[in-house]
Amino acid sequence: MQKKVTPLSEFGEFGLIDHITNDFKKVNKETLYGIGDDAAVLDYVDKKVLITTDLLVEGIHFNLVYTPLKHLGYKAVVVNLSDIVAMNGTPKQITFSLAVSSKFSVEAIEELYEGVNLACKKYNVDLIGGDTSSSLTGLLISVTAIGDANDIVYRNGAKETDLICVSGDLGAAYMGLQLLEREKSVFSETSHVQPDLSGYDYILERQLKPEARIDIIKILKEKEILPTSMIDISDGLSSELLHICKQSKTGCRIYTEKIPIDAETCKMANEFNFSPETAALNGGEDYELLFTIPISDFEKIKSIKGISVIGNITNASEGLNLISPEGSFIQITAQGWNAIK
Amino acid sequence: MQKKVTPLSEFGEFGLIDHITNDFKKVNKETLYGIGDDAAVLDYVDKKVLITTDLLVEGIHFNLVYTPLKHLGYKAVVVNLSDIVAMNGTPKQITFSLAVSSKFSVEAIEELYEGVNLACKKYNVDLIGGDTSSSLTGLLISVTAIGDANDIVYRNGAKETDLICVSGDLGAAYMGLQLLEREKSVFSETSHVQPDLSGYDYILERQLKPEARIDIIKILKEKEILPTSMIDISDGLSSELLHICKQSKTGCRIYTEKIPIDAETCKMANEFNFSPETAALNGGEDYELLFTIPISDFEKIKSIKGISVIGNITNASEGLNLISPEGSFIQITAQGWNAIK
Numbered sequence: 100m101q102k103k104v105t106p107l108s109e110f111g112e113f114g115l116i117d118h119i120t121n122d123f124k125k126v127n128k129e130t131l132y133g134i135g136d137d138a139a140v141l142d143y144v145d146k147k148v149l150i151t152t153d154l155l156v157e158g159i160h161f162n163l164v165y166t167p168l169k170h171l172g173y174k175a176v177v178v179n180l181s182d183i184v185a186m187n188g189t190p191k192q193i194t195f196s197l198a199v200s201s202k203f204s205v206e207a208i209e210e211l212y213e214g215v216n217l218a219c220k221k222y223n224v225d226l227i228g229g230d231t232s233s234s235l236t237g238l239l240i241s242v243t244a245i246g247d248a249n250d251i252v253y254r255n256g257a258k259e260t261d262l263i264c265v266s267g268d269l270g271a272a273y274m275g276l277q278l279l280e281r282e283k284s285v286f287s288e289t290s291h292v293q294p295d296l297s298g299y300d301y302i303l304e305r306q307l308k309p310e311a312r313i314d315i316i317k318i319l320k321e322k323e324i325l326p327t328s329m330i331d332i333s334d335g336l337s338s339e340l341l342h343i344c345k346q347s348k349t350g351c352r353i354y355t356e357k358i359p360i361d362a363e364t365c366k367m368a369n370e371f372n373f374s375p376e377t378a379a380l381n382g383g384e385d386y387e388l389l390f391t392i393p394i395s396d397f398e399k400i401k402s403i404k405g406i407s408v409i410g411n412i413t414n415a416s417e418g419l420n421l422i423s424p425e426g427s428f429i430q431i432t433a434q435g436w437n438a439i440k
Numbered sequence: 441m442q443k444k445v446t447p448l449s450e451f452g453e454f455g456l457i458d459h460i461t462n463d464f465k466k467v468n469k470e471t472l473y474g475i476g477d478d479a480a481v482l483d484y485v486d487k488k489v490l491i492t493t494d495l496l497v498e499g500i501h502f503n504l505v506y507t508p509l510k511h512l513g514y515k516a517v518v519v520n521l522s523d524i525v526a527m528n529g530t531p532k533q534i535t536f537s538l539a540v541s542s543k544f545s546v547e548a549i550e551e552l553y554e555g556v557n558l559a560c561k562k563y564n565v566d567l568i569g570g571d572t573s574s575s576l577t578g579l580l581i582s583v584t585a586i587g588d589a590n591d592i593v594y595r596n597g598a599k600e601t602d603l604i605c606v607s608g609d610l611g612a613a614y615m616g617l618q619l620l621e622r623e624k625s626v627f628s629e630t631s632h633v634q635p636d637l638s639g640y641d642y643i644l645e646r647q648l649k650p651e652a653r654i655d656i657i658k659i660l661k662e663k664e665i666l667p668t669s670m671i672d673i674s675d676g677l678s679s680e681l682l683h684i685c686k687q688s689k690t691g692c693r694i695y696t697e698k699i700p701i702d703a704e705t706c707k708m709a710n711e712f713n714f715s716p717e718t719a720a721l722n723g724g725e726d727y728e729l730l731f732t733i734p735i736s737d738f739e740k741i742k743s744i745k746g747i748s749v750i751g752n753i754t755n756a757s758e759g760l761n762l763i764s765p766e767g768s769f770i771q772i773t774a775q776g777w778n779a780i781k
Contacts, residue, residue: 136687154538235578239495239580251481
């Protein structure tokens, strides 16, 4: 059966998006008034308000050849929620703006908003506004997330001897991207060959459908661990360590063998003749949390599943070091995942 | 002397923008922490928080042939502040995001941010964040404005017999755009002819450098007038009247001869064989305020310079009517300024 394709122009001035967004249910008491006036109205009594914003640009941040629109909508929301979580906050609202060319159909935009709605429901977040515009070329998404926090954790609070922790595992999203790019190339050269993505569900999901680790924030609160610094890993471990150490005016030691890497990530990296540690250090988009805790919390953190202690904070004069299993020191520099060749 | 042109690539990953934005001074106590972490931190104790967001897309919302980048930066901020003001609020912060292609130089981006900075200073607003990205084509700007309010005014509070008021004058921004478009056409056909924009300073300024009417909000507060409904005029008077009447479940009567139109707007409209009233009703981007007040406030409003009473709210059953000097009734429909031919 052929998919239905309705041109966007049929709805005039994005009446469709008004319709779609009106279906979103409001869940937070902090949302007094959402879409429908000049501005949304929020009520944050006695709590600090957190605000963050991100752009996602077609051809730069995503490739529609292998990114389903529903996943894209989901991811666009999640990467912003992750920034709120990385302040030890709880996301409450988002605005979702869209510049879209006429090549997109009504059904495509509906699919995109399905993903937005799914993320809003999963994370108990209200869609409170946005803007929609034509675009002369592809698709651009701009999301702003708003949340609150009692105990805000900045990047600048790490202290000497603090333990450095990461949630989940690293490098998977990057290896998922490599796999998608490889299959895209194969497909564009020999279009009768179907992409072979079997056996790599985990790394593909990490790339296409990341999650914001609000579960980690909750469990740390339960265990009464307040991180001294925190950041989400969007650009690779190296880059985020540099941010924390620079802003906290410290150095650090990271032990290579302590960096959590999934077996599937290793397998894919091997296929590409690529070091899994490099994917973890310089690959991006894992959206795990990197945080530091006082060494006195070691027993507590040990008891939490899915958190790895990967090293410790040192005096700034020592610099940032990666220590191999053989004990050799390598200086950590930020390459940024866009720069990996 | 030739203008200096430095390619953006020289600065790598938008180090320049970090540098530029660090120069912005924080002025509001509600801004606890701005740029530099995963999210900004705001403190809005005992006040409602207002949030609004707008996209500005090259080729759709602005044409760089005749829009100086400094003006564009200024306008991108102001149109968002105007939405906060239209809720009877005070803007306090903005985020400013940018997707920009490599055709832009460092100097061009500096010029854009000069306009942003100018608007921030003029309106006492803090730049607290944003995102910067490459773009495969032109320039896209996404701004989110945050503010607060004690007495929020929505679009839905207009009551029968309320007076309908507008600030300033209408149609000028639209006629300014027509002039710029005409001179652009002339220039592209015969490039040795310089554009002739003399004698039209006012309508050009209205198009290129609009203001948010926070002065009106302040004076209404001083005079103890609380509007029953309010909206900013971004899409033309007709469209905004429709929003207010629809959301308030009312009708209205507007008197053509009461609509405030500047002499320069009339002159330009005449040159184009265009009715000035049509520019006011359907032309956009004036960013004046349209609001309703109880009829008992008539004496107070009369005393304020720069506010015109243009009609009154009626029962919904009467519909929305424009009354000519001869007394004939015309139904008001929203054409949207993009649709004017």
